[in-house]
Amino acid sequence: MNNEPLNDVVDAVNALRGSVRRDELRDEDFLKRLSHELTSSPALRNLPAAQALAEDVLTFTEDPRLLRTKAHINGRKDGHVLSLFDASYFPTLSLDFLAYRPLPTDEGLEVRYPSPTLPVTIERMSKGFEARPVVALFPENHLDGRQESGDLIFYFIDKFVERHLRLTRLLTRHVMAPGSFPLVETAGPAEVEQASSWWVRLHEYHHRQGDMPIPDFLPVKKLKPLAGLEELRVDVSAMLACLHDPGLSERDARLAYEYILSERLLRYAVEGIPRPNYDAVASQLLFNYLLAADGIRVHGGLIHLRPGLPAVLAEFLGEIQGIERRIHREPAEQVQDRLLQFTNRYTDYDEAAKDYRHIPFFADAKQRLGV
Secondary structure: OOHHHHHHHHHHHHHHHOOOOHHHOOOHHHHHHHHHHHHHOOOOOOOHHHHHHHHHHHOOOOOOOOHHHHHHHHHOOOOEEEEEEOOOOOOOOOEEEEEEEEOOOOHHHHHHOOOOEEEEEEEEEOHHHHOOOOOEEOHHHEOOOOOOOOOOEEEEHHHHHHHHHHHHHHHHHHOEOOOOOOOHHHOOHHHHHHHHHHHHHHHHHHHOOOOOOOOOOOOOOOOHHHHHHHHHHHHHHHHHHHHHOOOOOHHHHHHHHHHHHHHHHHHHHHHOOOOOOHHHHHHHHHHHHHHHOOOEEEEOOEEEEOOOHHHHHHHHHHHHHHHHHHHHOOOHHHHHHHHHHHHHHOOOEEOOOOEEOOOHHHHHHHHHHOO
16 A cells, blocks of 8 residues: 555545544444444445444444454554553543554564564554554554554564654763763664664563563562562663573674663653653662662762673562562562562652652752753
């Protein structure tokens, strides 16, 4: 499909989504009306993604699954995603369309770290996907809220590249000691794209590893600090894989390591101000742990990476794994409490507000750099 019909598709979806109300998403009359509008729209009626969604919403009240829609997406026949979404952390999504281009994947990485991850570049999108926070799309974001084995997980790598070059690059130059990230600091957009693709594949792979993998233990880890700890667990696992797996391209793996560390240590900490989200809590935890264990030091207003940093990262991961290993002999609630205690040991939790405070170091950096 060339650009002109795709523009018509986006326009048609944007016109339809204007009448979508979140409180009506599961209403039978609304779903029947939506099905009719999809099948009668000149721009949408011949689109396979629209045909699949039209059939699914017509039967949703009897069978609340988007089987045809997800089969179309997972089949990767035309690079189109059209669905009805209901995701609390992506509130801009409702009825939305996406046309994407898959990015190449390193063969060795794909074989060694398999997962249903699909790094893509967005070619066309409706309004819901335009929001800056929407950097990924997960199976449970659809109206049915389900994730099945093999369902594709999309990461919008063009958005990763944009935010890295806009914000993270600025932080590496003004918050880190010179030469901290020699490969990342000089990487062009194509290399940042590659490093981002490596990150998301390693990230999703490691979510599914360990004694308490996701999604099996999602109910235990759904609290904000534990969601942050889980993100940190998988990212530290990814960094260590980049450093120690001899089966990976050495330079590409080193670039990915620097990229993941810079994103996790710097960007999330700054973006989470003034009210830290789970990613910002994770960055606080990493910063304070590394500081306490001499993996980093702060001198002259700059973060200096210490020679023993990789060993400290391994110790950090070992502590998390040691707690999670208890799931085989302790109740889930007890392990959850242990994980929470570990998180709060290295973060600034405000008992009165029942929330986390930001780290002054990053608040100052945010103000000083105007980001």
